[in-house]
Amino acid sequence: MDGIPKFQILKDFSGEQVFLNIIGYLDAHTAPDLEIALKESMEKGKYNIVVDFEKLDYISSAGFGVFMEFIEEIRQKNGDIKLIAMNSKIRHLFNILGFDVLFEIYNDKNQLLGNN
Amino acid sequence: MLNAKEIISFFKQEINNLYFLIGVFLAKIICDFLLISIWGNVGFEENLFWKLITTILVVFFGYLYINQKIQLKIFTFNADFDNTFVSNLKTLSMIYLISLILIFIIDEFKSYIEKAHSPFLPLLQIFGWYYIIVSYYSVSLLFNWINSKKNKRTIAYFNYFKITLIVTVVYIFIAQLINFYFDISFLSDLCSVLYILLVILLGIWSYILPYNKKDWFSLFHRYDLKNLKLYLTSFVVLSLILFFSWVGESSTITYSMDLVYPEMGKLTLLPILAMTFYGLRILLIMPKKSKAQQDIQQKVDSISTLTAFNKFILEENMLNRSHLLEYFMQSLRSAVNVDFAWVEDYEAKEDNRYKIFYNVNNSFLEQFNLIPNIKNIVNSIENVTIIASIRDIWAQIPKNVFRGSIAMIPIFERKHRVGTIFLGRKQAYSFATEEQQIMNTFAKNYEVALVNSILLQEALEKRRYQFEIQLAKGIQKKIIPQELPKIKNFSVAGISIPANELGGDYYDLIHLKNGEPTLLIADVSGKGVSAALYMSQLKGIIASISSNIETPTQLLENLNSILYKHTERQIFITLSAITIANEKGLLKYVRAGHSPLIVKSQGIILEKAPKGIALGVANSKIFSNNLEEIEIQLCKGDLVFAYTDGLDELKNKDNNEYGTGNIYKIISGTQVTKAQDLIDETLNSVKSYMNGVRQFDDLTILTLLYNGDE
Numbered sequence: 001m002d003g004i005p006k007f008q009i010l011k012d013f014s015g016e017q018v019f020l021n022i023i024g025y026l027d028a029h030t031a032p033d034l035e036i037a038l039k040e041s042m043e044k045g046k047y048n049i050v051v052d053f054e055k056l057d058y059i060s061s062a063g064f065g066v067f068m069e070f071i072e073e074i075r076q077k078n079g080d081i082k083l084i085a086m087n088s089k090i091r092h093l094f095n096i097l098g099f100d101v102l103f104e105i106y107n108d109k110n111q112l113l114g115n116n
Numbered sequence: 117m118l119n120a121k122e123i124i125s126f127f128k129q130e131i132n133n134l135y136f137l138i139g140v141f142l143a144k145i146i147c148d149f150l151l152i153s154i155w156g157n158v159g160f161e162e163n164l165f166w167k168l169i170t171t172i173l174v175v176f177f178g179y180l181y182i183n184q185k186i187q188l189k190i191f192t193f194n195a196d197f198d199n200t201f202v203s204n205l206k207t208l209s210m211i212y213l214i215s216l217i218l219i220f221i222i223d224e225f226k227s228y229i230e231k232a233h234s235p236f237l238p239l240l241q242i243f244g245w246y247y248i249i250v251s252y253y254s255v256s257l258l259f260n261w262i263n264s265k266k267n268k269r270t271i272a273y274f275n276y277f278k279i280t281l282i283v284t285v286v287y288i289f290i291a292q293l294i295n296f297y298f299d300i301s302f303l304s305d306l307c308s309v310l311y312i313l314l315v316i317l318l319g320i321w322s323y324i325l326p327y328n329k330k331d332w333f334s335l336f337h338r339y340d341l342k343n344l345k346l347y348l349t350s351f352v353v354l355s356l357i358l359f360f361s362w363v364g365e366s367s368t369i370t371y372s373m374d375l376v377y378p379e380m381g382k383l384t385l386l387p388i389l390a391m392t393f394y395g396l397r398i399l400l401i402m403p404k405k406s407k408a409q410q411d412i413q414q415k416v417d418s419i420s421t422l423t424a425f426n427k428f429i430l431e432e433n434m435l436n437r438s439h440l441l442e443y444f445m446q447s448l449r450s451a452v453n454v455d456f457a458w459v460e461d462y463e464a465k466e467d468n469r470y471k472i473f474y475n476v477n478n479s480f481l482e483q484f485n486l487i488p489n490i491k492n493i494v495n496s497i498e499n500v501t502i503i504a505s506i507r508d509i510w511a512q513i514p515k516n517v518f519r520g521s522i523a524m525i526p527i528f529e530r531k532h533r534v535g536t537i538f539l540g541r542k543q544a545y546s547f548a549t550e551e552q553q554i555m556n557t558f559a560k561n562y563e564v565a566l567v568n569s570i571l572l573q574e575a576l577e578k579r580r581y582q583f584e585i586q587l588a589k590g591i592q593k594k595i596i597p598q599e600l601p602k603i604k605n606f607s608v609a610g611i612s613i614p615a616n617e618l619g620g621d622y623y624d625l626i627h628l629k630n631g632e633p634t635l636l637i638a639d640v641s642g643k644g645v646s647a648a649l650y651m652s653q654l655k656g657i658i659a660s661i662s663s664n665i666e667t668p669t670q671l672l673e674n675l676n677s678i679l680y681k682h683t684e685r686q687i688f689i690t691l692s693a694i695t696i697a698n699e700k701g702l703l704k705y706v707r708a709g710h711s712p713l714i715v716k717s718q719g720i721i722l723e724k725a726p727k728g729i730a731l732g733v734a735n736s737k738i739f740s741n742n743l744e745e746i747e748i749q750l751c752k753g754d755l756v757f758a759y760t761d762g763l764d765e766l767k768n769k770d771n772n773e774y775g776t777g778n779i780y781k782i783i784s785g786t787q788v789t790k791a792q793d794l795i796d797e798t799l800n801s802v803k804s805y806m807n808g809v810r811q812f813d814d815l816t817i818l819t820l821l822y823n824g825d826e
Contacts, residue, residue, distance in 0.1 A: 028642065028643075061641030061642060061688070062641065062642060062686070064641070064688070065641055065642075065685075065686030065687065065688070066686060068685045068686050068688065068733045069684075069685045069686040072685065096709065096710075096711065096712065096725065097688075097690065097709040097729070097730045098708070098709045098727065098728050098729030098730055098734075098742060099709075099729065099730070099733075101727075101729060101734075101738070101742050102729065102733065102734060102738070
């Protein structure tokens, strides 16, 4: 872990959909970073957000909490948070918590674009 | 053309004054000699006029030169009166001794010239000039000494002294003229009486002048008292002898000076007299104690003040800054005697920075702020710094602001400057090195004592916090049942181990409206105090609604709608409810996002994970639409194992998760006679798996064994 940040977000605000690529460990300590990124997107008036889970290794309850915090406001503005490319373990957690019914989850970008 | 500035700067140079002095002096002596030897005796008036002009000139240049010399000597010598005092005393004693020895030479010289009827008699005035210089040197030193050690009381007497001196000087000149023009013996006698009275008055003033012992304290403190007494005694004795040799009609000293200017001898006598009484008084006010004794006394005093201050800091729980600074200033004041003091508190608002005045008023502070650059000086100091109204010191106080000295003591808290304490004395030279050391020690002590007390305060607060956490822990223990009530045909057991003092996990056994026992296990998102608070809230909600609830589904729906309304969106609770529907082993099971139930049914291990969203994040409609209730029929010996994610997500030192696999192993491999066996076995397994690594999340297990219907 030395020198490598515990958590990183790659942000892409260029398109109509915002892409947030979250990498590493999303827990109580790193959750505020994701909060800031989501707020930033909302401040730019972009409510269609895609969060890429491909390189996310771990998510804690505080990490889940961030998505819960903003989803209602975003949906009120006719936007949505879509989640893509989760590893099986995180996908399993979503299923257990029942959050899979609250979010649209896609296997990868292609599936997401095909659906749109 | 020379302008005024150039002339002044010309006379400011010592060497120029010396040339003029020598020039005028030689001219005077030569002319005196010529007047007598070539033109014979000149009329008294012409002689007086000549002598007056030349004397004034010699005195003027002599004054400029000697004054510059003395001033430099007094002020630049370590810029410290206490150091210069003894050396000046020694010099003066030496000069007086030479004066006494000279008497014999003058006597011999005079009687030789008189016998030989030589015209060289005016040359005797060379000795007269020496005595004039001695007298002038004495009066200059006296004035400087008085200035350095003056206080309110001596300022008044100093003025009386100066007035008497001027009156005497003017009187001598007038008496001279009266004597010349009206040779009335009655008036002459009256004049002598007046002169004696003035001399006595001067003596009294000089004796009173060094009155205040406190002003001399630092001097007495610094030197070996024995030596100082010896110098002073020999000085007083010498000046007394000189005084009595000077006075009297037949005195050769007076004679030699009268050649310079008539009655000059009477005039120059006055400073010698003043010095004698001044020195005598200092000798008499000297303390009896030795320096060593005083040193010890002062140290004891300052240490006890310091101890009292430290005690005060520790007892002052509020740690009110300005209160502390005030007490600190008062402590310092009793350790170092001062005339006035005040405190500047930087934590206070801009207009309220100066506080706690001792003999200081606002107009004084306004004056103080007139000192050039004073704000920057005060801000930049890191140690005790002295400023005074003398030259050659780091920051001089202009004399029009005030005369005296101020010690500035910067106060720091954890390297952060919080204030300045100002201690002042009315004398320019007054803070001895030892006193500065005491102030420095006090200032350092303040910093250390304050940091200590802050640390102590924090330690106490931490202890109080720990105590409160322990209280909360005790309360939480009561929320989670220590032992679950017995249920017919079933054996139940549960345990909850928080990662920190307080946990967010919960398990319980409640009874629904129809009396069906229902096991609950829950996990509040997050950890620590906030999770513990939500957990007790959950317990409260369950306790208040359970008696009106008929099915576990209904329980979860109600809980969700309440939590959805009343908790923050990012907080959610996962919960499983297992209702024992009858005594024949039928269970009803609902799950709100919680870890699946593990069931060992007739030797086969199954995971039961009906649909369900965690509590508090979805509205009632979505929640209900996604909630599934299932039934589980148990047979005799079947096991149910419920847990929170703190168990399967336990990580050992290799960062590997404990996982559900290990749980399966325990369930399949353990001989179970009661539900507690399964918990004990799990805890043993966890302990060996973790091997000392700290538990990261709260961990809760709930087990159920069906004993069969008997």
